Amino acid sequence: MLAVTTNPRIDPKKRAVLDPRKRQFAKAQWVEQEYAHRMNFYTTPPTGDISLEQFEEWGIARLKVLAELEACQFRNKPPAETEEYMRPVLEKHMRLSSTRSRSSETAMERKKDHYSHWSLRLAFSGTADLRQRFARLETQLFKLRLQHDDLAERRAFIDSLPMSWETVTAEEKNLWLDELKAATGFSSMRGDEESWFKVDWEMVPELVERRQVLLKRGKAYVHVREQQTMVVNEFSRRLEAGLELAARFLPRMDEDNRLAPILHHLSQSFVAPDAGYSESSSIGDMASINASSIDALSQHFPLCMLNLHRELRKDSHLKHYGRLQYTLFLKGIGLSLQECIVFWRKSFKLLTDEKFKSEYLYNIRHSYGDVGGDANKRGRGYTPYSCQKLLTEALPSGGQSHGCPYRTYSPDNLVALLQNVGINDRELLRGVREDVGKQRYHIACNRVFETTHKNEIKKVKDQSLWPASELDTILHPNTYFKRGFLLKNLGKVQSGDIGVDVPTQMSE
Amino acid sequence: MPHAVSPESSQELPALNSEAEVLPDAPPTTSLDTDAQSSDVEEPESKQTNAAPAKLDELFDDDDDDEFSSSVQTRADDSSQPAPQAAPKAQYSEPETLRQFYQRLFPFRPLFQWLNHAASPQPDFQNREFAFVLPNDAYIRYQSFASADLFRKQCLQMTPTRFEIGPQYSMNPRERKTMRSASSFRPVMKELVFDIDMTDYDPIRTCCSGASICHKCWRFIVMAVKVVDGALREDFGFQHILWVYSGRRGAHAWISDKRAREMDDAKRKSIAGYLELLRGSEHGKKGLGIRRPLHPHIDRSLKILNPHFQTDVLADQDPWQSSEQAEKLLNLLPDKTLTAALQKKWDSAPNRSSNQKWADIDTVAEAGNLSTLTTKQLVDAKQDIRLEYTYPRLDAEVSKKLNHLLKSPFVIHPGTGRVCVPIDVRRLDDFDPFEVPTVTQLLQEIDDWDAKNASMSEEERAKVLDWQKTGLKPYVEYFRGHVATLLKEEGRGKREREEAGAGGDPMEF
Ligand SMILES: [Zn+2]
Numbered sequence A: 001m002l003a004v005t006t007n008p009r010i011d012p013k014k015r016a017v018l019d020p021r022k023r024q025f026a027k028a029q030w031v032e033q034e035y036a037h038r039m040n041f042y043t044t045p046p047t048g049d050i051s052l053e054q055f056e057e058w059g060i061a062r063l064k065v066l067a068e069l070e071a072c073q074f075r076n077k078p079p080a081e082t083e084e085y086m087r088p089v090l091e092k093h094m095r096l097s098s099t100r101s102r103s104s105e106t107a108m109e110r111k112k113d114h115y116s117h118w119s120l121r122l123a124f125s126g127t128a129d130l131r132q133r134f135a136r137l138e139t140q141l142f143k144l145r146l147q148h149d150d151l152a153e154r155r156a157f158i159d160s161l162p163m164s165w166e167t168v169t170a171e172e173k174n175l176w177l178d179e180l181k182a183a184t185g186f187s188s189m190r191g192d193e194e195s196w197f198k199v200d201w202e203m204v205p206e207l208v209e210r211r212q213v214l215l216k217r218g219k220a221y222v223h224v225r226e227q228q229t230m231v232v233n234e235f236s237r238r239l240e241a242g243l244e245l246a247a248r249f250l251p252r253m254d255e256d257n258r259l260a261p262i263l264h265h266l267s268q269s270f271v272a273p274d275a276g277y278s279e280s281s282s283i284g285d286m287a288s289i290n291a292s293s294i295d296a297l298s299q300h301f302p303l304c305m306l307n308l309h310r311e312l313r314k315d316s317h318l319k320h321y322g323r324l325q326y327t328l329f330l331k332g333i334g335l336s337l338q339e340c341i342v343f344w345r346k347s348f349k350l351l352t353d354e355k356f357k358s359e360y361l362y363n364i365r366h367s368y369g370d371v372g373g374d375a376n377k378r379g380r381g382y383t384p385y386s387c388q389k390l391l392t393e394a395l396p397s398g399g400q401s402h403g404c405p406y407r408t409y410s411p412d413n414l415v416a417l418l419q420n421v422g423i424n425d426r427e428l429l430r431g432v433r434e435d436v437g438k439q440r441y442h443i444a445c446n447r448v449f450e451t452t453h454k455n456e457i458k459k460v461k462d463q464s465l466w467p468a469s470e471l472d473t474i475l476h477p478n479t480y481f482k483r484g485f486l487l488k489n490l491g492k493v494q495s496g497d498i499g500v501d502v503p504t505q506m507s508e
Numbered sequence B: 001m002p003h004a005v006s007p008e009s010s011q012e013l014p015a016l017n018s019e020a021e022v023l024p025d026a027p028p029t030t031s032l033d034t035d036a037q038s039s040d041v042e043e044p045e046s047k048q049t050n051a052a053p054a055k056l057d058e059l060f061d062d063d064d065d066d067e068f069s070s071s072v073q074t075r076a077d078d079s080s081q082p083a084p085q086a087a088p089k090a091q092y093s094e095p096e097t098l099r100q101f102y103q104r105l106f107p108f109r110p111l112f113q114w115l116n117h118a119a120s121p122q123p124d125f126q127n128r129e130f131a132f133v134l135p136n137d138a139y140i141r142y143q144s145f146a147s148a149d150l151f152r153k154q155c156l157q158m159t160p161t162r163f164e165i166g167p168q169y170s171m172n173p174r175e176r177k178t179m180r181s182a183s184s185f186r187p188v189m190k191e192l193v194f195d196i197d198m199t200d201y202d203p204i205r206t207c208c209s210g211a212s213i214c215h216k217c218w219r220f221i222v223m224a225v226k227v228v229d230g231a232l233r234e235d236f237g238f239q240h241i242l243w244v245y246s247g248r249r250g251a252h253a254w255i256s257d258k259r260a261r262e263m264d265d266a267k268r269k270s271i272a273g274y275l276e277l278l279r280g281s282e283h284g285k286k287g288l289g290i291r292r293p294l295h296p297h298i299d300r301s302l303k304i305l306n307p308h309f310q311t312d313v314l315a316d317q318d319p320w321q322s323s324e325q326a327e328k329l330l331n332l333l334p335d336k337t338l339t340a341a342l343q344k345k346w347d348s349a350p351n352r353s354s355n356q357k358w359a360d361i362d363t364v365a366e367a368g369n370l371s372t373l374t375t376k377q378l379v380d381a382k383q384d385i386r387l388e389y390t391y392p393r394l395d396a397e398v399s400k401k402l403n404h405l406l407k408s409p410f411v412i413h414p415g416t417g418r419v420c421v422p423i424d425v426r427r428l429d430d431f432d433p434f435e436v437p438t439v440t441q442l443l444q445e446i447d448d449w450d451a452k453n454a455s456m457s458e459e460e461r462a463k464v465l466d467w468q469k470t471g472l473k474p475y476v477e478y479f480r481g482h483v484a485t486l487l488k489e490e491g492r493g494k495r496e497r498e499e500a501g502a503g504g505d506p507m508e509f
Helices: A052-074 A079-093 A106-123 A128-147 A151-160 A170-184 A205-209 A224-253 A260-268 A291-300 A303-315 A320-333 A337-347 A353-367 A374-378 A387-392 A411-420 A426-437 A441-452 A454-462 A477-488 B007-012 B031-038 B095-104 B108-116 B148-158 B215-235 B265-275 B296-317 B323-331 B336-348 B354-366 B375-390 B396-400 B425-430 B439-452 B458-462 B473-502
Strands: A196-200 A214-216 A219-223 B128-133 B139-143 B162-169 B187-189 B192-197 B241-245 B250-255
Touching: A052 A079, A052 A106, A052 A128, A052 A260, A052 A441, A079 A128, A106 A128, A106 A224, A106 A260, A128 A224, A151 A224, A170 A196, A170 A214, A170 A219, A170 B296, A196 A224, A205 A219, A205 B265, A214 B215, A219 A224, A291 A303, A291 A337, A291 A477, A303 A320, A303 A411, A303 A477, A320 A337, A320 A353, A320 A477, A337 A353, A387 A441, A411 A426, A426 A441, A441 A454, A441 A477, A454 A477, B095 B148, B095 B439, B108 B148, B108 B473, B128 B148, B192 B215, B192 B265, B192 B396, B215 B241, B215 B250, B215 B265, B215 B296, B215 B425, B241 B425, B265 B396, B296 B354, B296 B375, B323 B336, B336 B354, B354 B375
Parallel strands: none
Antiparallel strands: A196 A219, A214 A219, B128 B139, B128 B162, B162 B187, B192 B250, B241 B250
16 A cells, blocks of 8 residues: 555655555555456555545445445345346446456456455445445455356466365375265265365354364365355455454544545445436436426426425425525536526516525526636536435425435335325335335435336336446436436437436546 | 341342342452442342343353252152252252362362463463352352462352353453453453253153253263264364263363364354254254255264164153154154054054154055155154254253353252262263262261371371362362363463464564
8 A cells, every 4th residue: 555656647645545554664665566367355455556536536436336236235136136237337337357358458457446445445444334334245246256257267366365275185085975975965966076175164164054064173175166155255254354454544544634535435425325417417418408397307306306396386485405406406407507597586486586686596506607716617516416415414404305305204204205296106115114214215216216117127128228337226316317217208319319327436 | 138048048049139248258359349340240040130241041051040940850760760959958058068168179270270271370261250159149250360279269268159161351351341442351262162951851851851860861961972072073173172060960061172262153153053953943843854965974973873762762761652652753754654554553552662663664664654755765754863862952052152151160069969070971871970979978078088097197198188088089080181181282282383473474463
């Protein structure tokens, strides 16, 4: 980590210094590491240079991968399905090519993999809960990748690991062959390789407990098919220890106030992984959206926005934060400033023009970047809120209805609300209750989406209409809207128009 | 109320109501400790324990749980000897007897070395938890001692009816409440322990039940020790294994190898699982669900157990003699045609012994009475039955936790007065639980020896220590030998580590 080199391209103030030991070992030399293998045990922290922007960007990409992996787990996807689901996600966010591929990107991919692991390791070492979650997901990711490693490369990687195992010699094998077979449940019918290795039994406590190894004086004779499991276990064990270590150094890291906010943001993103908003969430280029089409489009809204829309129609009014949340969402789906003003003016039908102008107009224009300071104008106003923003902001108080209803409503009220908007599938409602009970709000929302768009999703998958990464977990209300809109209009929209793209970077 | 409990009233389980009343008996401690200690007082028979950090009943050795409820019936069988069960609270539980025992007989020095792994006190002993059961049945946890002498002193002062040994902690257990963070107080090391208790054999033994034992059912303990000891040595490579008679109806194992002491709960659990074959709920069901070919450990165990099955089970226990008992056997055979044919045979010849019935299985099967089972499967089923009737029944929970307390070797079993002596596994078959000395016997032996050798010079007499005058001598000598071997190995290991450590990088972390 520790990256203080003299790389002239990186402004020293923007250099990310990850290694907590930096201050202790001031003289160490920092060099770019070479990555001989696709897989990495992440034993040593990165020593090269990296900008703060890259630090964060890579961290967010990895976070996206871990979040998708966790979502698979929350949905109890079996391993094969998880694998299928994760393939495009990994391809898109954390591609790792084999050495054999001779891709020119290999070195950069591996560097990104290495650095992003370490940034998240630091970000998530703060609490026992985060550590445990991170270790679990990283281990799963490691396992997933190891399984798909090229055979020869996997062998080379495993051989390179600092693990103390010894191949059982032919002589020893002949001596114990029957016992080896009986102990390890060897089966030639299954095509088991006739090969064993030995380790201290403490390395394989689970196999010992299940009597699936041969034990001789403290050595466990393990069948080669268990080797992958052992590597994964060892990875997990080391990572847990590493996280404990990082936790102890974390207080010192905080002194580096350039890194602190990024680490904080990354760890926050674990609540619900963050997704930025992209212009392409708008459907403005596919359909004309104006003030009077919102009612019809609201059928595609996620519950957080549909709820605001219904409240607005019911009371002809919405409180400040609800207005802000909804305005930004409408901006995101492609409603122009002019139409947005018309929309609000018509919706607040109990207000006089004068009152509307004096109290509400400015805020709408501000949201669109039409007024305000230069920065606001340059950035074209505020960014539509992501699920993470809605899930981490303060809870609404009386009379307010902004936020994410999966989080802000009691389970009973939530189910009533869902039924009011026409969702009656009992199995679905049961799943939603379970999700929110476990505070997996975005999973509940995705569950509703997947069920209400079941047939369309199936069609898209069966006919390979979209890249699979376009069906990943929804983390932004505008993504929810656009994906739902496109699914319900399959065939009406030209295939080239499909650009449901959740960006991996913060747009701010 | 609960002062000076008279021996006769002990059955009422006098409970300690006021902490203050115990404290005057407590040894002088640091001022901080006074508070901590009072809350360590527990009532061992009570399930409602508040002060202990874990579920207390899980931490105790169960051997003594029904100590005072033991009006257990033994079968009216003249071959069954009276269990080593004693009259209502006898002389051996009186504080004065206990004091004499601790003063004159208890091997404090070797016990200290055994737990300390060195000659001079180190944290292995100093940070080790001891739990005392006092004559008034108060249970005091988190005792620790800076030296063997201080330990001995407190035993003389408090005259515990027994004490238990727990793990070494990350800090002195007496000071655990002085630390701001409770999380830094954690167990770090303890011998791996096993507990085999006869009560787990009640479903298969016919001679006795509950707290009683006889020579016949003691054989189950013998079988269990052979199998477990074999696996610990051959499979896990442990060498420093001490087997201890639990004083009435079972045995404990203490494994002191460094590698065993340092195991975390997960590794303890894995060894327990490796050795465990019969889990409580699975008893008496058809088949044990074990893989074929047999795992080498099971295969070896079966070879050890086969002869015991013939003699100790079929002949001595005769477990399927009556027709109700025979039903148990039939239930274990997964072939309806076979069991029907056997049932018919035994109905017409009701007096067949278990030995004959066991042989009948093959005879009847060979006569063509198999429907669902193949011959190979019948062999497997019979193996399963042999294992069910011979394989060790471990109280696995005791082994799984680093912080589980277990009764110390050489204390007196409060129900029998017998000393919990070590068992020499090399002469396991010779060990007779009924010949284990009681404390009253031992004290008498000292007096007898002194009387017999009254003519000896003062100087000569002083050379003979009290324990050497008694039947405890061979047990103490065996224990000292065991400890000496352990310390020798420990010293060697330590030197090697120091030498290896000298070249290491001190900056490495
Ligand atoms: Zn018996």
